[in-house]
Amino acid sequence: MPYAKIIGSGGYLPPRVVSNDELAAELATRQIETSDAWITERTGIRQRHIADPGVTSSQLAVKAAQHALADAGVSAEELDLIIVATSTPDFIFPSTACLVQAELGNKGAAAFDVQAVCSGFVYALTTADSFIRSGRAKHALVIGAEVFSSILDWNDRGTCVLFGDGAGAVVLKASEEPGILEAELNADGSLANILHVAGNVVDGKVTGDPFLRMDGQAVFKQAVTALAASAQSVCDKAGVSLEEIDWMVPHQANVRIINFLGRKLKLSDDKVVITVDQHANTSAASVPLAFDAARRDGRIKQGDLVLMQGVGGGFTWGSVLARM
Ligand SMILES: CC(C)(COP(=O)(O)OP(=O)(O)OC[C@H]1O[C@@H](n2cnc3c(N)ncnc32)[C@H](O)[C@@H]1OP(=O)(O)O)[C@@H](O)C(=O)NCCC(=O)NCCS
Known part of the structure; x- marks a missing residue:
């Protein structure tokens, strides 16, 4: 039975960085009080990347995927499985994975989303591992991608300071050498x-x-x-x-x-x-x-x-x- 081996990885963060001080100043304009000291002490968070309006999870996912594919030396056509873990899909359907597939230029691979919120990547990676172990896939792309800023209540200081946007990806290959x-x-x-x-x-x-x-x-x-x-x-x-x-x-x-x-x-x-x-x-x-x-x-x-x-x-x- 082959192992699923991680042979490449990539990440992408939207360019806009918002520090705790900037966020606190922005919230203060709406009489919502927070501070860099509170956020850092309770969470360790110092800054987050926030996507510009209109930027979608599939756009972040494609960039992370391209980095991971280049790192792995695998072409998009070689993929036979694409899984995107996201709770902020572009649409109700088609899946974000299908949008990523089209943008990468792959046709024919199985492509679907996994919805397990912050556990989503680990769920997707385990699913891809099972496909490879059972012989159903040889090259899998697994992505976690979110525009979480779109589901935050920016008037709720208890949650809006905690999250950011971004995407990360790995490429898995069927291998006789131990992997997962x-x-x-x-x-x-x-x-x-x-x-x-x-x-x-x-x-x-x-x-x-x-x-x-x-x-x-x-x-x-x-x-x-x-x-x-x-x-x-x-x-x-x-x-x-x-x-x-x-x-x-x-x-x-x-x-x-x-x-x-x-x-x-x-x-x-x-x-x-x-x-x-x-x-x-x-x-x-x-x-x-x-x-x-x-x-x-x-x-x-x-x-x-x-x-x-x-x-x-x-x-x-x-x-x-x-x-x-
Ligand atoms: C959210 C979290 C940081 C809050 O820390 P906490 O020590 O539990 O703080 P509390 O919720 O008890 O709130 C304490 C006080 O800080 C206030 N507070 C909450 N958010 C604040 C903020 N951003 N800035 C300043 N004060 C804030 C609360 O209103 C409360 O004030 P009160 O005592 O006057 O009522 C902490 O509970 C946590 O990290 N939980 C896990 C969250 C998480 O990881 N979620 C994602 C999992 S995938």
């Missing part, structure tokens, strides 16, 4: 209400609330508990110990969640990739963007054992353990 060793996905739909966007379209009109709402403390508690258990479980299934992990690439929601998790798993800080300070929470894009950053600056190397973890709305969570 193990993966585990979980969900608990009974916790849907702690993080949701409860709007939909009825009779051509948006009904309900189209903005992100969150019980921050409930999400915090659930995230650390679920991710710690998932990390242990995926390592047990793969027959490796937590000490053997070279790099942990967790979902980039909050530096306090990441530090708490690192301590719980007894992973030293220098093994944990952090980009939340620069990108804020880019939902499905956060893990591939962090993974790509650490590959490109030479931290993640050939042969390294990497644990990627996602957690988010649904409630969903999951882990992928990969040998580079």
Whole structure:
């Protein structure tokens, strides 16, 4: 049975950077009080990239995909599977993956979206791994892409300071050499209400609330508990110990969640990739963007054992353990 090996990665962030100070000044014009000190202390976030009006997830995804394909040395025509993880698709349908496929110039590959919010990339990567392991695909493109700024209530300081826009991608290839060793996905739909966007379209009109709402403390508690258990479980299934992990690439929601998790798993800080300070929470894009950053600056190397973890709305969570 072939492994799915990660042979390339890429990322793309919209050029507009908004610092905490700039955001605080903007919110102050509407009498909403926040500060760089509050945001940095509670979340570790210092800035976020925000897409210009009209920029879509598929546009960000295409740029990240092009970087990943170039890095992998794979042409778009060679792809037989394209999965986009997003909660901010361009349209209700066609899927963002089909739009990306057309823009890349591929015809014929299976293309579909995965909706698992901030766990989306880990869900999509696990799905692509299953396609490759079963022989149903040989070259897969997996993307996480979001224009999360479009579903934020910019009058809610408890959420709007936390998120940003971006896209990250990886290319997987069927290989006899070890690649993805193990993966585990979980969900608990009974916790849907702690993080949701409860709007939909009825009779051509948006009904309900189209903005992100969150019980921050409930999400915090659930995230650390679920991710710690998932990390242990995926390592047990793969027959490796937590000490053997070279790099942990967790979902980039909050530096306090990441530090708490690192301590719980007894992973030293220098093994944990952090980009939340620069990108804020880019939902499905956060893990591939962090993974790509650490590959490109030479931290993640050939042969390294990497644990990627996602957690988010649904409630969903999951882990992928990969040998580079
Ligand atoms: C959101 C989060 C940073 C809030 O931190 P917290 O310590 O739990 O803060 P609280 O929600 O208890 O709010 C404390 C106070 O800060 C205020 N506050 C909230 N957002 C603020 C902001 N941006 N600026 C200033 N004050 C703010 C609250 O109104 C509250 O004020 P009060 O005490 O007068 O009522 C934290 O709960 C968190 O990170 N949760 C996880 C969120 C997450 O990662 N979500 C995505 C998962 S995929």
